Amino acid sequence: MIKHLGVVGAGTMGAGIAQVAALAGIDVMIYDINDTILRQALERIKADLKQGIARGKLSTEKMAEAIPRVHPRTSLPDLHSCEFVVEAAIEDLRVKKDLFKHLDAVTKTSAVLATNTSSFSVTAIASAVRKPDRVVGMHFFNPAHIMMLVEVVRAQNTSEETIRRTFELARDLGKTPVLTKDTPGFIVNRIARPFYGEALRILGENIATHEQVDRIVRTIGGFRMGPFELMDLIGIDINFSVTQSMYDQYFGEPRYRPHPIQKRMIDSGTLGRKTGTGFYSYEDKKK
Ligand SMILES: NC(=O)c1ccc[n+]([C@@H]2O[C@H](COP(=O)([O-])OP(=O)(O)OC[C@H]3O[C@@H](n4cnc5c(N)ncnc54)[C@H](O)[C@@H]3O)[C@@H](O)[C@H]2O)c1
Numbered sequence: 030m031i032k033h034l035g036v037v038g039a040g041t042m043g044a045g046i047a048q049v050a051a052l053a054g055i056d057v058m059i060y061d062i063n064d065t066i067l068r069q070a071l072e073r074i075k076a077d078l079k080q081g082i083a084r085g086k087l088s089t090e091k092m093a094e095a096i097p098r099v100h101p102r103t104s105l106p107d108l109h110s111c112e113f114v115v116e117a118a119i120e121d122l123r124v125k126k127d128l129f130k131h132l133d134a135v136t137k138t139s140a141v142l143a144t145n146t147s148s149f150s151v152t153a154i155a156s157a158v159r160k161p162d163r164v165v166g167m168h169f170f171n172p173a174h175i176m177m178l179v180e181v182v183r184a185q186n187t188s189e190e191t192i193r194r195t196f197e198l199a200r201d202l203g204k205t206p207v208l209t210k211d212t213p214g215f216i217v218n219r220i221a222r223p224f225y226g227e228a229l230r231i232l233g234e235n236i237a238t239h240e241q242v243d244r245i246v247r248t249i250g251g252f253r254m255g256p257f258e259l260m261d262l263i264g265i266d267i268n269f270s271v272t273q274s275m276y277d278q279y280f281g282e283p284r285y286r287p288h289p290i291q292k293r294m295i296d297s298g299t300l301g302r303k304t305g306t307g308f309y310s311y312e313d314k315k316k
Pocket of ligand 1: 037038039040041042060062063066116117119124145146147148168169171262264267271303
């Protein structure tokens with residue numbers, strides 16, 4: 030079992046992954062570009078663990094042990110001793126390639142470098158690293174502390190040893206890893222695109238309101254959440270970037286065309302739960 034995990038990006042996913050790892054007994058160095066984001070991430074982790082206690086799913090001792098295992102960092106070289114790093118920064122290929130170039134320079138060559146990208150080519154991200162055999166996709170789902178599935182993405186040069194260690198970490202975190210090919214959106218996001226895309230078109234064509242669509246999908250379809258509730262949870266910006274990236278990577282395939290409703294929401298800073306408003310309002314429970 031690894032002892033030191035690096036997490037890059039302290040947003041929705043980075044904080045969730047750090048929380049799961051700390052609970053599993055792993056020391057976590059979590060890096061982001063500024064202090065405020067890191068402080069907010071720690072607050073979110075604490076609040077979530079407290080909720081776990083209130084629901085009887087976690088003991089106060091477990092929480093007290095987990096919190097000190099999360100070390101916030103604003104300097105990437107601080108991750109030098111990590112045996113495994115999971116990158117969960119914004120869904121922007123340039124940002125990710127740049128981060129991997131830096132991670133290549135500051136980490137030991139024996140460390141695995143994983144990306145939590147939802148849609149980009151892991152092979153393209155790995156091209157920023159001198160030994161791309163240590164780069165892999167490790168795609169967690171939101172909320173990372175609840176969702177069991179982790180897609181492990183084998184890029185063109187990923188070694189068997191890197192795949193083995195990624196499966197091992199996923200299992201140590203209590204997850205169920207599934208090996209996927211390095212195709213845009215892997216398995217789950219490919220299936221999910223029409224779910225969001227058609228829902229947005231239904232709304233755009235005034236066929237039904239977002240509340241109606243969510244209610245139907247939840248109550249009659251048996252889904253845990255409707256597409257609009259899910260987009261708010263994911264973050265409108267992240268969801269849009271993933272769709273845009275898949276649309277581009279499939280050379281303008283109309284099935285993946287992004288919708289102007291989401292673009293307008295991004296322009297107005299209406300990004301879902303993380304900003305307090307999306308398709309729904311969360312002002313009273315803003316994280
Ligand atoms: N939100 C989801 O449902 C979901 C699910 C699975 C995978 N993902 C993927 O996880 C990644 C992160 O998504 P998120 O929802 O956590 O996004 P987010 O917007 O909540 O957080 C992104 C974080 O990246 C940080 N960041 C930006 N540039 C950085 C840099 N150069 N170095 C370090 N940190 C930087 C930001 O400060 C922010 O804290 C994306 O690749 C996304 O596609 C998201």
